[in-house]
Amino acid sequence: MNVDTDIGVGCGAGDGSEAPAAVAARGITKSYGSTRALRGVDISLASGRCLGLVGRNGAGKSTLVSILSGLQKPDSGEVTFAGRAAPPAGAVHAWRERLATVHQHSMIVPELTVAENVFLGRLPRRRGRVDWAAVRAQARAVLGEWGSGVDAAELCRNLSVEQRQIVELARAVAAGTKVLLLDEPTAALEHDAVQRLFTRVRQLVDSGVAVLYISHHLEEVFDICDDVAVLRDGDLVLSAPTAELTTDRLVDAMVHGTGARTSPAAVAAGTMPMSSLLADVTEAASEELRADVPALELSDLAAASALGDLRGISLKVAPGESVGVVGLISSGVVTLGRITAGTQRADQGELLVAGKPLPPGDRAAAVKAGVGYIPEDRRAAGFIGGLSIAENITMSVTDRLSAGRGGMLRPRAVLEAARPWADSLALVSSSLKQPVADLSGGNQQKVTVARALARGPKLIVAVTPTRGVDVASKELLLLALRQAADAGAGLLLATDELDDLVYCDRVLVLVRGRIAAEVPGGQLDRTALIAAIEGVAGAADPSSNTSQFPDSAVEAGEAE
Amino acid sequence: MTQTQQPVALAPGAPPTAGRARGPAALGFLREAALLPVLVVILVVGAVISPVFLTTDNLLSGVGQQVSALGVTVVGESLILLIGGMDLSLEATYGLAPMIAAWLLVPKAAFGSGLMLNPYLGILILFAIGAAVGLVNGLLIVKARLNGFIVTLGMTVLLAGLQNGSVQGQSPYQLPQAFAFIGTEYLGKVPVSLVVAAVVFIGAGLFLRYHRTGRAIYAIGGNAEAARAAGIRVDRVRIGVYVAGSMLAALGGLIEAGRVSSVTGDQGYQEGIIFTVFAAAVIGGVSLQGGKGTMLGAASGVVLLGLVQNIINLSNAPNYWQLAINGGVILFALALARIVGGESSAENP
Numbered sequence: 091m092n093v094d095t096d097i098g099v100g101c102g103a104g105d106g107s108e109a110p111a112a113v114a115a116r117g118i119t120k121s122y123g124s125t126r127a128l129r130g131v132d133i134s135l136a137s138g139r140c141l142g143l144v145g146r147n148g149a150g151k152s153t154l155v156s157i158l159s160g161l162q163k164p165d166s167g168e169v170t171f172a173g174r175a176a177p178p179a180g181a182v183h184a185w186r187e188r189l190a191t192v193h194q195h196s197m198i199v200p201e202l203t204v205a206e207n208v209f210l211g212r213l214p215r216r217r218g219r220v221d222w223a224a225v226r227a228q229a230r231a232v233l234g235e236w237g238s239g240v241d242a243a244e245l246c247r248n249l250s251v252e253q254r255q256i257v258e259l260a261r262a263v264a265a266g267t268k269v270l271l272l273d274e275p276t277a278a279l280e281h282d283a284v285q286r287l288f289t290r291v292r293q294l295v296d297s298g299v300a301v302l303y304i305s306h307h308l309e310e311v312f313d314i315c316d317d318v319a320v321l322r323d324g325d326l327v328l329s330a331p332t333a334e335l336t337t338d339r340l341v342d343a344m345v346h347g348t349g350a351r352t353s354p355a356a357v358a359a360g361t362m363p364m365s366s367l368l369a370d371v372t373e374a375a376s377e378e379l380r381a382d383v384p385a386l387e388l389s390d391l392a393a394a395s396a397l398g399d400l401r402g403i404s405l406k407v408a409p410g411e412s413v414g415v416v417g418l419i420s421s422g423v424v425t426l427g428r429i430t431a432g433t434q435r436a437d438q439g440e441l442l443v444a445g446k447p448l449p450p451g452d453r454a455a456a457v458k459a460g461v462g463y464i465p466e467d468r469r470a471a472g473f474i475g476g477l478s479i480a481e482n483i484t485m486s487v488t489d490r491l492s493a494g495r496g497g498m499l500r501p502r503a504v505l506e507a508a509r510p511w512a513d514s515l516a517l518v519s520s521s522l523k524q525p526v527a528d529l530s531g532g533n534q535q536k537v538t539v540a541r542a543l544a545r546g547p548k549l550i551v552a553v554t555p556t557r558g559v560d561v562a563s564k565e566l567l568l569l570a571l572r573q574a575a576d577a578g579a580g581l582l583l584a585t586d587e588l589d590d591l592v593y594c595d596r597v598l599v600l601v602r603g604r605i606a607a608e609v610p611g612g613q614l615d616r617t618a619l620i621a622a623i624e625g626v627a628g629a630a631d632p633s634s635n636t637s638q639f640p641d642s643a644v645e646a647g648e649a650e
Numbered sequence: 651m652t653q654t655q656q657p658v659a660l661a662p663g664a665p666p667t668a669g670r671a672r673g674p675a676a677l678g679f680l681r682e683a684a685l686l687p688v689l690v691v692i693l694v695v696g697a698v699i700s701p702v703f704l705t706t707d708n709l710l711s712g713v714g715q716q717v718s719a720l721g722v723t724v725v726g727e728s729l730i731l732l733i734g735g736m737d738l739s740l741e742a743t744y745g746l747a748p749m750i751a752a753w754l755l756v757p758k759a760a761f762g763s764g765l766m767l768n769p770y771l772g773i774l775i776l777f778a779i780g781a782a783v784g785l786v787n788g789l790l791i792v793k794a795r796l797n798g799f800i801v802t803l804g805m806t807v808l809l810a811g812l813q814n815g816s817v818q819g820q821s822p823y824q825l826p827q828a829f830a831f832i833g834t835e836y837l838g839k840v841p842v843s844l845v846v847a848a849v850v851f852i853g854a855g856l857f858l859r860y861h862r863t864g865r866a867i868y869a870i871g872g873n874a875e876a877a878r879a880a881g882i883r884v885d886r887v888r889i890g891v892y893v894a895g896s897m898l899a900a901l902g903g904l905i906e907a908g909r910v911s912s913v914t915g916d917q918g919y920q921e922g923i924i925f926t927v928f929a930a931a932v933i934g935g936v937s938l939q940g941g942k943g944t945m946l947g948a949a950s951g952v953v954l955l956g957l958v959q960n961i962i963n964l965s966n967a968p969n970y971w972q973l974a975i976n977g978g979v980i981l982f983a984l985a986l987a988r989i990v991g992g993e994s995s996a997e998n999p
Contacts, residue, residue: 488866
């Protein structure tokens, strides 16, 4: 950890002259063993203002959130609500009266109704029994304010991600909460839904609620936050009104001084061994690849899927080519990635990897055929938390590591095989034997990416590879994928995030299961791309007239 | 199966995760060391209760031979627990497989079929029955996606019924020497069954620790979806583990049959050994949620329960109360294992 930055910046967002801040934390310090997650952080939230909290993975955001929401006790320092001392850590009910948290991962009980979830743990009672009429009436009243069309009697498992979030917000409102923590609330939302969420948050802020908004998306912070606070390595290094800041300044505050080991610039400049390593590992694969045989060829692929249907996709990815496929999540980008990687079957169509057909829905066969895969949800499918970093990285190559040894693995060989990947991706850990569950989100994703690259794939299928990853790691991961492609692999990058496309040779836009436009890489026009993704621009592809109708935005909203 | 490992002292200044960072094996050692004081207390209590307890004969034959049958079955159940499954029917396989085999081997006068098959063929049949039961369980659970609890519960009742029905409630005896060998014979003072159990434990432990399929078992139990995405043939490994588990239960049954020189209708299901099997695995730190646990831990669970059982036998506790004492001791041991095992032994709610 760097100790050179001891700036001690700590100006709160409030003006100080008015009433005490809705929440104020002073001198918060928290250590885990020898790791100091927070070092004397001062932060305050004023009523009627939205404070953005940003920082790279491992900067201490999660720790600060769990302290502010009463889940953990700081080693030193104190938290006050409107000038009064906070309840003891762990007193869940007492904290919940003062502050509500909307988590990155939904805290909704899927088998209960919307109304029950809104009043979870505090259902109105009459004569000792739950007053169901009151539950429904009050839930409707709260939900009505939002005009969201969420039915109070609906079971929450039938709701979309956006609707579930509305329920969580409604829960906070119904409890009369004056302080709201939003922990990466947009991670699973599409563009329109994000805008609707912002409108609701704005409403809450205007009604006097103090909001702490945690996000990786800096443009969102500029969109919605009045003030920004930046954490870096456990220090609060910047705190200022948004209006006085630029994106560059913010990124600089987040990244500056964290050392060359994690700097993407160092990788780009060739001071890191990544390119040579990637070349080594993929050399064998690239020799096999003949330029005239595409790494991937899809013809007329169609599938019905809960994650978005595909309606006839044909495309080719040449060896060494990086092809982005972008669209709303419901447009089928995830489905396309899953089918290509072999974790899902197609209903029709043909799939050739390096000229050979793959057995449908057989992931193990796809691995053997040389398809590396970065799944869309790393927690669900990207790694095994209880196993070590080294084991996770080498999980797809155990057959090679144990070849000629009757399947027995030498732990040292596993470590040695994993180390170059950990080094080239600047993975931060105490040891490669550390369980992946102990790593921060960005480092977990690096493990997932390393696992996909470790077999020297002919084709890499990366689905939303930078979701929930901080800015600097994002850059590093995209560059690693690009370099694997340069070394001879085909890259299919399926995403809903425009920033993921920077290194793509060309970009295909998916709208409701069809390829609606093809754009050359390089200088991408964000506005045109967004328009194409939302299905409002017909200019890019004259054949898709159907997507020119003005109602397409509504349909996009419904599809989720 | 004795334990000499001392708790590993963490280097000063090492983060608290250093112990966990050493991987599953070190975790096993630490857990093992945590159970060590409990084992010492049990040894002291045993020595006080009976002068016979601490003799080599008692420890090798009294405890060692008794726990061997249980032990190999616990290995089978632990493997199944590690992939995130469960198998209640191991106790019935433990009874049925030796029953059918014995019935085919012994004369009519000893309640057999009179076929008098070659005893080695009998042992082959015993393992084939185990494999068949495991395969059916595996296919129903993994391929047909039925719930493992109810499938193996149903299988238990079916197999126990077959066990009694096939011999109409009789207990075949006069087992051929080759068939009873593992359960009865000694190498010097060491029972063959104990050697077999030790080999099974060590073999399974090394397999889990170093073999790619062993590591795949941990991966599947930890996160099956992620294991599949990494190219592990999850279904195949799972079914294979159910087959292996049932074959180990059949081996356990063979040891027990040899030890008592007959196969009774009670062996397995009627004795209710599945509770002891689960308890030994869990006391030894094998998680019921999969992906967590070691053979070293499971072995310590088996030894702990075996010693307790032996002490109960030696203490001349009234017969009618032995069951209650046994149940109480197991619950107590479970609670103790949770306390000394710390957070790593906790099951998530």
